[in-house]
Amino acid sequence: MPVSPSRRLAALISGAGLALLAGCGSSPDSGSGGGASASPASDSVVPVVASTNVYGDIVKQIGGDKVDITSIISDPDQDPHSYEANTQNQLALSKAKVVIENGGGYDDFIDRMLKSGNNPSAELINAVKVSGKTAPKGGELNEHVWYDFPTVAKIADQIAAALGKADPASAATFTKNAETFKAKLTPLETKEADIKKQHGGEAIGITEPVPLYMTEAAGLGNKTPEEFSEAIEEGDDVSPKILQETLALYSGKQVKALVYNAQTSGPQTQKVEDAAKAAGIPVVPVTETLPKGKDYLGWMTANVDALADALGK
Known part of the structure; x- marks a missing residue:
């Protein structure tokens, strides 16, 4: 990992x-x-x-x-x-x-x-x-x-x-x-406020805390067990029990979207992504560095727009 x-x-x-x-x-x-x-x-x-x-x-x-x-x-x-x-x-x-x-x-x-x-x-x-x-x-x-x-x-x-x-x-x-x-x-903050107005209180899942400032500003709650996201961020293995609890969020459709760090994927995060896709739950990839051809503002605009699209405007 x-x-x-x-x-x-x-x-x-x-x-x-x-x-x-x-x-x-x-x-x-x-x-x-x-x-x-x-x-x-x-x-x-x-x-x-x-x-x-x-x-x-x-x-x-x-x-x-x-x-x-x-x-x-x-x-x-x-x-x-x-x-x-x-x-x-x-x-x-x-x-x-x-x-x-x-x-x-x-x-x-x-x-x-x-x-x-x-x-x-x-x-x-x-x-x-x-x-x-x-x-x-x-x-x-x-x-x-x-x-x-x-x-x-x-x-x-x-x-x-x-x-x-x-x-x-x-x-x-x-x-x-x-x-x-x-x-x-300012338009980015306005977009977050719009998401909060329409979807405030809804739940999402993550693999790491990378997007949480954005999702929290949009009024979304993170349902991923802290033990899961901490283990992934630390590069540790997730216990089978916590992994099953995390996967159940998607099989049970308890979250509206998965917002995951696309730069630190591994077998366990792949299982989460697969579970989300199998349940028809939208997946929103985020990164920690600028994608090629993007500046900061364009990158963040794409991130917020992708989140809004995943939740359904």
Whole structure:
């Protein structure tokens, strides 16, 4: 089973350089958002490192051609729960003026590499800290804050401020771009509110907590046993009893849709998907990194629309 980034990031340091095993990605790829190679940074642009292409794309929306972005985790075709960072990542971090990480245990390799790269002056944005979200009493933090649109609006403001500090002459441009970006989040929140109005209180199933901020904003309840989603996220086997309880949600048609993480599939999640399809229950795949050809806003629009379609408008 894959190892989740949320709490399990193993570090291995070799004599040749840095090789870290961390969560959520595949081979390193530089670029703005979708992973296209970034041109070498010049004095006229702000060098930025984002732990994932999700944050890299948001930076691009705000910074435009005034930023040079390296998105460390950017391949949507790979299992995001194992990642090997390398010395190229270390070099990029050592030169970055702005660094954005998810935090919450999701991408701790950024902090370790920043420390090793001896770049204390880099402006670090931690998305979970910006969100203000904490673990519920007796529970665990859902660190997938990029599925929470109010949090993303706060992050946009933090990005604009950090870029403005690095390039004061362009600060007004960054602020204006952030406002434009945030305005485009509003229709997404409206779509969630529409789903809540029509389907509030209805139940869905998940495989991992990835989409929960979105589904909760849409007024939907998650009926998946916590033991199931935690085991899948941790890369552990689900007990036969919990697996049967989960499968019964679909055979008994107790949920209206399955919203599953398509990047961390395995035998047990496949059984859940098969059970949903066999029962005629719609399946909504979500991912942790940007799909090819999508920007953040287009990606999230597709996610919310797919959820609405699955429930029936």
